[in-house]
Amino acid sequence: MQSTLLTVRRFSTTARRLNGPVAPFRSGMDNHGKGAVTFDRNFPVHRQPKAWEKDRESKDSWFRRKHAHHHAREKKLAKQKQGPVPTKSQSLRKTISQLKMDPLVDYLYGTNPVLAALKAQRRDSFGSLFIHNPKESEKLVEILSLAKQLEIPVKSEYTKHDLNLMTNNGVHNGIVLETRPLEVEQLRMLGDASTETYSIVKEQFGARETVSATTIADRYPLALYIDEVSDPHNMGAILRSAYFLGVDFTIISERNCAPLSPVVSKTSSGALEFMPIFSSQKPLRLFEESREQAWTIISSVAPHEAARMPNKQLDAESLKEQLAKGPCMLVVGSEGEGVRKSLLQRSDWVVSLESGRADLDGSVDSLNASVATALLLAKFL
Numbered sequence: 001m002q003s004t005l006l007t008v009r010r011f012s013t014t015a016r017r018l019n020g021p022v023a024p025f026r027s028g029m030d031n032h033g034k035g036a037v038t039f040d041r042n043f044p045v046h047r048q049p050k051a052w053e054k055d056r057e058s059k060d061s062w063f064r065r066k067h068a069h070h071h072a073r074e075k076k077l078a079k080q081k082q083g084p085v086p087t088k089s090q091s092l093r094k095t096i097s098q099l100k101m102d103p104l105v106d107y108l109y110g111t112n113p114v115l116a117a118l119k120a121q122r123r124d125s126f127g128s129l130f131i132h133n134p135k136e137s138e139k140l141v142e143i144l145s146l147a148k149q150l151e152i153p154v155k156s157e158y159t160k161h162d163l164n165l166m167t168n169n170g171v172h173n174g175i176v177l178e179t180r181p182l183e184v185e186q187l188r189m190l191g192d193a194s195t196e197t198y199s200i201v202k203e204q205f206g207a208r209e210t211v212s213a214t215t216i217a218d219r220y221p222l223a224l225y226i227d228e229v230s231d232p233h234n235m236g237a238i239l240r241s242a243y244f245l246g247v248d249f250t251i252i253s254e255r256n257c258a259p260l261s262p263v264v265s266k267t268s269s270g271a272l273e274f275m276p277i278f279s280s281q282k283p284l285r286l287f288e289e290s291r292e293q294a295w296t297i298i299s300s301v302a303p304h305e306a307a308r309m310p311n312k313q314l315d316a317e318s319l320k321e322q323l324a325k326g327p328c329m330l331v332v333g334s335e336g337e338g339v340r341k342s343l344l345q346r347s348d349w350v351v352s353l354e355s356g357r358a359d360l361d362g363s364v365d366s367l368n369a370s371v372a373t374a375l376l377l378a379k380f381l
Contacts, residue, residue, distance in 0.1 A: 236267025
């Protein structure tokens with residue numbers, strides 16, 4: 001059988017299909033945007049091998065092996081020149097020492113407390129007035145004017161951070177006053193009272209002193225006794241309400257109440273500086289001897305506590321009537337424990353505030369101490 005040879009022409013379509021795809025045409029100027037292709041690239045050129053190529057390493061590993069320690073050595077030398085870096089606590093102590101802060105000094109902060117302290121002048125002495133970019137206001141002008149009259153140095157070179165340290169990060173409004181703590185006198189008992197005047201008996205180191213004062217309004221005096229309120233914010237809010245509503249004076253239990261700190265003054269918005277405040281070391285004696293002087297003592301309790309003392313229970317709406325009959329002292333306690341039982345036993349009456357909700361949940365059966373105090377004081381007036 002004779003085989004037939006098939007020949008395919010070189011430039012035929014069939015030939016192109018058999019040989020596969022052909023690379024696209026490129027001109028001498030097409031070098032991926034890098035310019036024309038020249039013959040110089042085809043000539044052999046002698047090139048000095050790189051150091052990492054001689055060592056047969058990659059560029060990254062060679063540089064790490066050769067120069068990684070240089071940075072560590074430079075950092076070590078820089079630290080030696082700089083000296084030991086102080087810790088956060090060391091930096092804080094250094095800043096405080098530069099400010100020369102005195103632990104026996106109060107740093108009142110905020111516009112209203114500082115202005116009130118300068119107006120009342122009930123503190124023994126003032127140090128310096130520190131200001132840092134305070135907001136321009138009439139109160140600021142008055143503060144600076146009073147500072148000038150009282151010859152108080154005004155220092156404006158301190159930073160906001162310095163004022164934060166003085167006030168323990170309180171909201172100071174750029175104004176801090178260095179001053180002695182507020183002195184509170186010891187009170188033994190309450191004396192005679194009328195609609196115009198009243199007397200109190202102070203006691204210091206065994207020596208007694210009877211002092212008379214004028215009532216705020218044309219009525220019998222109203223006193224407030226604060227027992228076991230350890231929260232400074234509650235203390236400040238109570239004093240603010242008492243001053244606004246017209247309480248004649250306030251007595252605090254010395255052993256278990258919050259100290260009259262700058263925080264209390266700030267929360268009271270300066271009322272602490274104007275309100276007559278006394279302390280009592282022996283409240284049981286104070287209650288007993290004051291009752292002998294015709295003072296009516298009324299203690300605030302929760303509704304369920306008042307139900308246990310039906311013989312002493314007094315309607316809150318009759319408080320104004322009680323004050324019209326004679327001098328009264330309202331006793332308030334902390335939110336948790338309330339007024340101590342020993343003081344309740346020596347009180348003439350107990351009073352409580354009833355909720356306006358019939359479906360009151362047991363977990364919310366009372367008010368904040370400062371709010372409850374304000375509502376009860378308002379019912380006297």
